[in-house]
Amino acid sequence: MRAVLGVAIDAGEVCAVLVDADVPVLGPFDTQRWPVGDRAEAEAVSRAFTAMTERAARAEVHFTRAGLVAPATVVPDSGTTEVRTVGIDEARLAFLAAAPELDGVRTVVLIGRDDANVRVSVADIRSGAVLASVAVAEDDFGQIAPALPEAAGEAGALAGVAPEALVFPDLRPGDVAAARALAAVLGVPFVTPHGGPWHRATGAALVAARTEPLPAPSSPSSRRVALLAAVVVALAVLLGGGLAVAIGGAGPSEPPRPADAARFVPAPSAGPGPDTGAPTAVPCPGRDTPQVRPAGWSMRASDPDPGPHPDSTSPSVTAPPSVTAPPCE
Numbered sequence: 001m002r003a004v005l006g007v008a009i010d011a012g013e014v015c016a017v018l019v020d021a022d023v024p025v026l027g028p029f030d031t032q033r034w035p036v037g038d039r040a041e042a043e044a045v046s047r048a049f050t051a052m053t054e055r056a057a058r059a060e061v062h063f064t065r066a067g068l069v070a071p072a073t074v075v076p077d078s079g080t081t082e083v084r085t086v087g088i089d090e091a092r093l094a095f096l097a098a099a100p101e102l103d104g105v106r107t108v109v110l111i112g113r114d115d116a117n118v119r120v121s122v123a124d125i126r127s128g129a130v131l132a133s134v135a136v137a138e139d140d141f142g143q144i145a146p147a148l149p150e151a152a153g154e155a156g157a158l159a160g161v162a163p164e165a166l167v168f169p170d171l172r173p174g175d176v177a178a179a180r181a182l183a184a185v186l187g188v189p190f191v192t193p194h195g196g197p198w199h200r201a202t203g204a205a206l207v208a209a210r211t212e213p214l215p216a217p218s219s220p221s222s223r224r225v226a227l228l229a230a231v232v233v234a235l236a237v238l239l240g241g242g243l244a245v246a247i248g249g250a251g252p253s254e255p256p257r258p259a260d261a262a263r264f265v266p267a268p269s270a271g272p273g274p275d276t277g278a279p280t281a282v283p284c285p286g287r288d289t290p291q292v293r294p295a296g297w298s299m300r301a302s303d304p305d306p307g308p309h310p311d312s313t314s315p316s317v318t319a320p321p322s323v324t325a326p327p328c329e
Contacts, residue, residue, distance in 0.1 A: 003061050005081065006198075006205030007048050008069035008091070012036050016048040017201045018056060018063070021209035024098035027195040028202050030055060045076045053079070067091070067204030084208040088114055089123075089130055091203030096125040096167060098206055099193035107131075109152055109163045109186065111179070113170040118144050120151040122159035132158035145178035149185050156186075165191045169199045 002021040006028070007014065013035055017028035032051065036044045045068065056063060067086045068076065076083060086094075092112060096102055102125065110121045110130075121133040134151040138144050156163060166183040168175060171192070183190035195202055 001061070002209065003056065003063040004205040004209045005049070005052055005056075005063050005066035006068075006201035006203070006208070007045055007052075007066060007076070008200035008204055009036070009041055009045065009071075009074070010069075010200055014041075014044045014048045015198055015201045016052045017198050017205060018052065018061065019202055019205040019209075021206065024206055024209075025100045028198055028205075030059075031198050031201075041070060042074045042076065045070060045074050049076045049079075049081070053081075065208045067201075067206070067208030069200045069204045082208075084204075086204040086207045088112070088200065089121075090128065090207055091200045092169060093123055093125050093128045093130075093203070094206040095169070095195075095199040095203035096123075096193065097128065098202075099195075101191050101193045102165060102167075105164045105191075107159075107161050107163050108191075109155070109166045109182075109188070111148070111166070111168040111170070113172075120148065120155050122155045122161065122163055124161075131161060132156070134158075144175075145181065148178060148182045152182060152186060163188055165189050167191055167193070169193070169196045171196065 004019050004021050006017045006019060009015075013033050016032045016034075018030040019028050020026065030052070032048070032055070034044065034048060034051075039047070049066070064081055066081050066083045068074070068083055069086050069088060069091050072085065089112075092110065096108065096110075102108070106126050107122065107124055110123050112119050112121065118136040118138060119133050120136055121130050123130045132155045134155045136144050136147045136151045163186060165188050166179065166186060168179045168190070171179070179190050193199070
């Protein structure tokens with residue numbers, strides 16, 4: 001488990017969640033909400049950090065990262081936890097990208113409420129980019145239904161792409177009918193992912209989980225292990241080079257030979273070789289030079305022992321093998 005904390009300030013409340021970043025499709029496994037009340041936002045966020053740390057410790061869950069959706073002036077007292085401030089759009093798109101209800105969907109029409117403002121956006125949830133966004137004004141009764149189709153059409157035209165679904169994570173009781181009517185106009189399904197009330201905090205946690213950890217300082221023991229590994233590698237390289245020289249028969253000052261020259265070596269062109277006890281092939285008649293044969297041919301011909309074994313009591317003696325010269329061309 002890779003637990004990450006997510007905290008967000010949303011409509012006078014502080015929402016906190018714990019998410020397993022290894023399986024984000026499961027959503028948060030612990031959620032809490034507190035009213036901000038008369039406290040300052042920074043104090044409410046610090047209280048949420050303290051409460052969630054205690055809850056995680058009681059469950060034997062430990063986290064070292066947290067994502068926060070809050071104004072820039074809010075700096076929580078997080079102790080040793082690494083806190084990353086996340087924007088609202090970034091958190092929303094991270095939440096939607098991990099929602100199993102949107103598996104296979106790339107482009108969505110996203111309706112979001114931000115500080116009493118409503119925006120209709122066309123977003124690519126796979127790349128985490130808002131392609132276009134249009135502000136929508138509410139009427140005196142908080143209704144946005146009359147303005148939604150026009151705003152969605154304008155956002156789609158600016159984005160230049162066709163949406164595949166409609167998502168409204170900040171739903172209020174009177175928004176469901178308007179959202180369904182807009183989905184019918186656009187000809188796309190209206191999708192409500194599980195865990196919508198905690199989507200900002202959940203997305204903030206998932207964004208914070210993407211940050212690569214800082215490299216830990218190397219200890220003396222690890223440095224010794226690295227030095228020993230380097231010595232072993234260098235020794236293996238030296239031994240491998242010496243073995244290659246021994247097999248090839250080349251000294252250090254001898255220039256490297258092509259690979260083909262190392263595979264086939266012609267026999268000496270003239271003069272009798274040393275007496276090895278093995279017969280040699282007769283040169284071709286009518287030729288001034290003996291026929292060239294592979295270097296290993298004479299050794300393969302003399303592999304059988306022509307004499308009797310010293311410990312053998314049998315009177316029979318094995319005759320030397322006959323060698324037939326390769327045919328003349």
